[in-house]
Amino acid sequence: MSDINDWFPYPKYRPHQEEMLNAAAGTARQGGVLLIDAPTGSGKSSVVSALLAESSGRTILVAVRTISQLNTFIRELDMIRRKKAGLKFTYLIGKRGMCPLGGLGDVYRRCEGVKTFTNALMRERAMKGSLVPAQDPEIIKQIKRQDRENPIICPYFVRSRVFLEGDEGLRLVPSQEIRKKAEKAASSVVNPDSLHAYAGGLCPYDMMITSAKNADVVIVNYHHLFNDDIREQLLVSLNVEAKDLIILVDEAHNVGDVVQGIQSVSLDERDIQQASHELSSLKTKVKGVEAVRHVLPRIRDFMDGLRRSTEVEDWFDPAIFDRILTKGSLYPSMAAIVEDIIAISDAIREKSLQNADFRESAIERLCEFLFRIHCSATDPAYLTLFRKDDESVILEVRNIDPAGTLQEIATAHHALLFISGTLSPLESFRQYYFADLPVTTLSIPNAFPQKNRLLLASEDITTAYRMRQDKGNIDRTIRMITAFSGHPGNLAIYFPSYQIMADYAARCRLMKKKVFIEPRDAAEANELLAEFLSLPKKKKSGILFAVCGGKWSEGLDYRGDLLAGAMVVGLPLAPYTQVRAMAIQYFKRKFGKEGEFIAYTLPAINKATQALGRVLRTPEDRGLLILGDSRFLEDDVKAGLPPWMQQEMKPVTADVAEGIITRWR
Ligand code: SF4
Numbered sequence: 001m002s003d004i005n006d007w008f009p010y011p012k013y014r015p016h017q018e019e020m021l022n023a024a025a026g027t028a029r030q031g032g033v034l035l036i037d038a039p040t041g042s043g044k045s046s047v048v049s050a051l052l053a054e055s056s057g058r059t060i061l062v063a064v065r066t067i068s069q070l071n072t073f074i075r076e077l078d079m080i081r082r083k084k085a086g087l088k089f090t091y092l093i094g095k096r097g098m099c100p101l102g103g104l105g106d107v108y109r110r111c112e113g114v115k116t117f118t119n120a121l122m123r124e125r126a127m128k129g130s131l132v133p134a135q136d137p138e139i140i141k142q143i144k145r146q147d148r149e150n151p152i153i154c155p156y157f158v159r160s161r162v163f164l165e166g167d168e169g170l171r172l173v174p175s176q177e178i179r180k181k182a183e184k185a186a187s188s189v190v191n192p193d194s195l196h197a198y199a200g201g202l203c204p205y206d207m208m209i210t211s212a213k214n215a216d217v218v219i220v221n222y223h224h225l226f227n228d229d230i231r232e233q234l235l236v237s238l239n240v241e242a243k244d245l246i247i248l249v250d251e252a253h254n255v256g257d258v259v260q261g262i263q264s265v266s267l268d269e270r271d272i273q274q275a276s277h278e279l280s281s282l283k284t285k286v287k288g289v290e291a292v293r294h295v296l297p298r299i300r301d302f303m304d305g306l307r308r309s310t311e312v313e314d315w316f317d318p319a320i321f322d323r324i325l326t327k328g329s330l331y332p333s334m335a336a337i338v339e340d341i342i343a344i345s346d347a348i349r350e351k352s353l354q355n356a357d358f359r360e361s362a363i364e365r366l367c368e369f370l371f372r373i374h375c376s377a378t379d380p381a382y383l384t385l386f387r388k389d390d391e392s393v394i395l396e397v398r399n400i401d402p403a404g405t406l407q408e409i410a411t412a413h414h415a416l417l418f419i420s421g422t423l424s425p426l427e428s429f430r431q432y433y434f435a436d437l438p439v440t441t442l443s444i445p446n447a448f449p450q451k452n453r454l455l456l457a458s459e460d461i462t463t464a465y466r467m468r469q470d471k472g473n474i475d476r477t478i479r480m481i482t483a484f485s486g487h488p489g490n491l492a493i494y495f496p497s498y499q500i501m502a503d504y505a506a507r508c509r510l511m512k513k514k515v516f517i518e519p520r521d522a523a524e525a526n527e528l529l530a531e532f533l534s535l536p537k538k539k540k541s542g543i544l545f546a547v548c549g550g551k552w553s554e555g556l557d558y559r560g561d562l563l564a565g566a567m568v569v570g571l572p573l574a575p576y577t578q579v580r581a582m583a584i585q586y587f588k589r590k591f592g593k594e595g596e597f598i599a600y601t602l603p604a605i606n607k608a609t610q611a612l613g614r615v616l617r618t619p620e621d622r623g624l625l626i627l628g629d630s631r632f633l634e635d636d637v638k639a640g641l642p643p644w645m646q647q648e649m650k651p652v653t654a655d656v657a658e659g660i661i662t663r664w665r
Pocket of ligand 1: 095098099100101110111112114115154156157202203204205206
């Protein structure tokens with residue numbers, strides 16, 4: 001055990017930061033779960049210094065969602081190392097961002113496939129005495145000859161490994177070069193954008209995994225933590241037991257959606273067609289191919305039946321799906337179908353790898369879907385639903401409750417800390433994420449000077465469905481937007497949906513600023529955003545019309561004069577579909593009345609506070625913030641806002657808004 005001050009890398013603490021670090025240190029020491037709601041500017045990333053002070057030899061895993069969060073922790077740990085020489089840290093961002101080998105198909109599968117080929121070749125050559133694959137003329141010749149568009153030998157892996165001869169025969173181990181580079185990577189700073197150059201001819205992923213083995217802190221992306229298979233592999237690679245890990249999850253308000261996304265699986269009509277082709281091309285004798293071939297048209301018939309529905313998204317009864325698949329077939333139950341499909345899927349996977357085809361097969365997808373539907377039949381945390389996209393029907397087994405996964409992670413590891421600037425209300429997040437597990441919570445006040453911000457809440461506008469076509473409400477909303485748009489500098493307005501955004505973009509005539517409307521296409525959105533952000537330097541300004549929870553509302557850091565104000569028009573509740581109603585019912589059964597708030601209102605409040613949170617990123621930033629919906633003033637919604645917002649929000653009407661905004665400038 002050491003003192004936090006030995007690790008804390010700054011001359012002094014920010015307001016309330018010491019309290020936050022003490023709480024984190026306590027959890028690292030005793031174990032358990034801690035949720036911290038800490039607004040921007042509270043110095044959240046320094047929590048890692050408290051964990052280091054109390055790690056007692058345990059490895060610290062920091063899970064981040066974006067490269068910009070990763071860079072924040074790299075900077076923080078580099079600062080700590082200036083005080084505590086010898087600190088080792090590294091990161092893993094997933095093979096998609098790390099693998100330099102080209103080729104088609106999924107990067108993980110391609111890696112698995114080429115490594116199987118490469119290993120076999122290297123071993124064959126090693127048996128003939130060639131223990132350093134990178135120097136073997138035959139391997140070099142084969143690498144030169146291979147099709148670069150479709151490689152089957154990985155030269156980066158070849159250079160990263162050597163064979164050692166021992167009593168147990170030949171052992172493939174990391175080469176001295178990769179070990180040296182890995183060691184240096186953990187003791188210096190290798191930013192993600194210079195990783196490939198640093199690795200040279202070696203496999204960057206392998207190098208960083210090697211460096212992670214002896215690191216005090218390993219920064220990983222969310223998938224390394226929340227995907228059960230990847231997490232288990234990671235523990236094996238690091239050679240650590242789960243109980244010896246302290247985990248810190250940054251931007252933890254995203255965790256629910258991420259876990260649900262990982263646990264959900266979907267299947268579309270093209271998958272069924274493709275699965276049928278794959279079965280026809282399977283020459284190997286595998287039990288059940290014919291029987292499964294007869295099941296596929298039944299799934300297609302089921303989808304055809306759903307096409308006639310007038311809903312774009314709705315629940316389907318898994319018992320009917322089960323009956324349609326099994327009735328009159330050779331199978332007594334869904335379990336029997338799943339059993340055969342698993343065997344077929346394995347055979348297809350093997351065949352694909354042999355043919356250097358690294359794409360996921362449709363049979364594998366079908367297998368995963370049927371397996372999930374079978375397992376989830378008795379688990380209410382999963383809903384079976386269909387979506388209609390133009391004319392095509394997509395079936396989905398959707399997870400709606402991340403608590404099962406998060407409880408497992410929390411109990412398996414020594415300590416788990418969730419931190420975010422928008423984990424408010426903490427009690428709701430605690431219930432949603434961990435249900436009845438004992439969890440400690442801490443809420444940190446806003447440390448930025450209050451004089452630098454004005455927070456208004458509209459009393460007389462709303463996007464509530466019953467008022468959407470109300471002329472008076474529309475006029476007042478336009479007046480509120482116009483008053484807001486008169487504030488100097490770059491501004492952003494966030495709407496609950498693309499449709500409402502487009503509606504108001506067409507109705508508002510904002511002459512003083514260039515208007516940027518969020519497109520659905522990501523590349524176009526990036527280009528427009530870059531232009532918007534370049535305006536302040538040219539002494540110009542613009543206004544974003546964007547969507548809450550969209551591409552311009554989260555994870556972006558609009559520092560200084562890049563954004564002078566943000567307005568949220570409407571409480572961004574998700575559309576109230578049958579599926580949403582079932583999710584609300586599920587949480588009501590679980591938590592009573594609070595369940596409806598958790599399932600429906602909480603995500604909307606979070607999207608709104610995330611969007612407004614783009615403006616004030618440093619203590620010097622000044623900003624105008626507007627909650628443009630009277631529902632934010634209602635008791636249950638207001639109580640869900642961060643405490644500083646509840647205290648500071650000033651109710652306004654569209655009539656007086658312009659005067660108040662002008663006076664505040
Ligand atoms: S071994 Fe490394 S370089 Fe080769 S395919 Fe896998 S991740 Fe890519």
